[in-house]
Amino acid sequence: GVVPIRYRQLMLALRYLGYLVGLTPGHYARAALEDSFQSFLSGGQGYWTDLQLEYPVPLPPLDSLSPAMCSDLRKAVYQCEASTAKLTIQPGYLLHGRREPFKDESPKKVTAVLRHYLDVVVNASHRRSITRLLLSQHPLAIERMRYKQRYHRVLVPRDERVCRFGWRVVESVEHALLFCRGEVELVEWGWPTPCLNKLMLF
Template sequence: MRVWSIVFVLNGLFIVPKPGMESRAPPSRTACAIPESLRTLLKNGLQGYWMDLVYALKNLCSPVDLPALPDLTSLVCAELGKAVYSSAMKHLEAEMAASTRLYLLHDRREPLAKEAPKKITVVFRHYLGLITNAKHRKALTRLLVSQHPLAVERMRYKSRYHRATVARDDRLCRFGCNATETVEHALFFCEADPGLGDLRAKFVAAMQHLEPRICSVSPWNATNILKSIIFWRDTVCRVAKFAYRVFGIFDTVPMVWPEARAE
């Protein structure tokens, strides 16, 4: 949030022209946009928005230097905004890469309509427009950011009735499988519930001509195959619907916490 606050302050203190209009903005307009009170504070070395801005810019993930007040022009402010945005993207990329919960987003490339797929940190993702069913779209989003109802995530947190931290290997499938209840397990491997098996069989039958590897999923390639079928425009809608229905089946049965199994 610090980065966007900086952008807001920049836009509020300075008149930054629209792209392509920089050369038409007289240099004096920037100076005129700075309140006289701010000038007085800066001149006397007192605290104010300017000092806060300097501090915030220096403490970004990729620090940005703020030019001296006399050197500020509309063009300089525009470039400063770009530098802040670039720093924000680097910070976001670093946070995503460091998060084990966002593993499905690691090294993700965005499939583009008229260009080769490429890595884009912030963009309106293809599935948001392709998946017209809001429930399916939400299910896929929950899957991607690990906000789903499966034990591997739900048991990550302590609750009112479960104070102890549960090790990942102990977050077992609620249907009695001796396996960790992960996304891959729920979508591809769990066979304890008959309805889940039938649903998966229909999903595989509908997908095999689009992604032949779906017929030979194993614990060693499950994550890569899942990333692949989420990536392609031809398959992402089917994956979203499948995830929604699988999550629904798991939601009908309460999780089994380690202390309950011990009893």
Template sequence: MAKIRGKSVWRHLPFACTIPAHDEWTDPRVIEGLRKEVHTGALAEIQRKFDGSSKLYLLHGRLESDEGGGRRRVVVTSKLRDYLRLENPNHRKALTRVLVSAHKFAVEILQYAKNPVPREERVCRYGCEMVETPEHVWLSCMGSEELVELRKELHQRLVALCSEDEVVMLMTLDNDPTVQFRVLMDLSQCVATLAEYAYGVEKILKKSPLARR
């Protein structure tokens, strides 16, 4: 039975894998090679699904420092990200909800309304004509005075945390909130501040719930 189940497992792997011959299963070198092959294949499959998920668009293209601590930036599929190591659970959860589209912004929840709303009609609750995405509300919405004031505070803190070159780079992205958001998430020194901001924005949004559809 174990042999049959094993064959079934190999057949259902979502990636190609070299299966050792019957007399090779006791060879430690062969098994180690198989382990590495499965590990590499599994990471590639995870990355493929990650890149294909529209809900994870704010994390697409995410780069990390290489393992040697150098300045080279590389794609790392599996890693305990900076935002997952934050000590404040409210801030950590608020930011994670935004990054994985488990939030309460109109772009996400109105697609599950009794009468699903087309994406282009999931507009900002504060009267803007833009689709209410996290990056719109976070970085460009001017419809809430409380939100604008919180954003001003965020800008001041980010300027203090970033180098001059980083500030200039972020300013050049003012017209593309999605890319600007991704760049901000790549700046590890800013993650705790962004998570606190995510929590603050959540509290503001709760004061102006979306109309039922």
């Protein structure tokens, strides 16, 4: 089946961790791993800290880790994905129930197909942006504050992920594209919304 992207990323990261753990102590990559672990212990940032932020329970200390244990951790993530018990994943709700338009036919739901918007949006970067919006891989608060990250280590309730321009509404895709009037300068230039132009160019 299809594995949600965050689980897939975590599984790949753990596979790479298994590779690093298996290196001889003098190897540069192994030394960098040990540095990042020490940085994590002292509250600093780095590879290990990022990995721990993604992993739902405390990782074992580096000196007790083996490649086989990393493989077990990866399996645990896979099983967790099946039960969705530990991590919160909400696939792109904007695509749920979407009816795909077809020439000379009425729109219908299709699970796997070349999506209409991939065909009609001719600019490649715009195509990438709209795909990321639909699949919840965008920089808006509603998505970014859902997870712990390097510079943002607390989970924020959905209602508090509000517009960065000061509106007391959730900074969602719908708000950013259709309603936000947060920055007067951009509105006066005739942009549809500030968010559309300032936030969507990623």
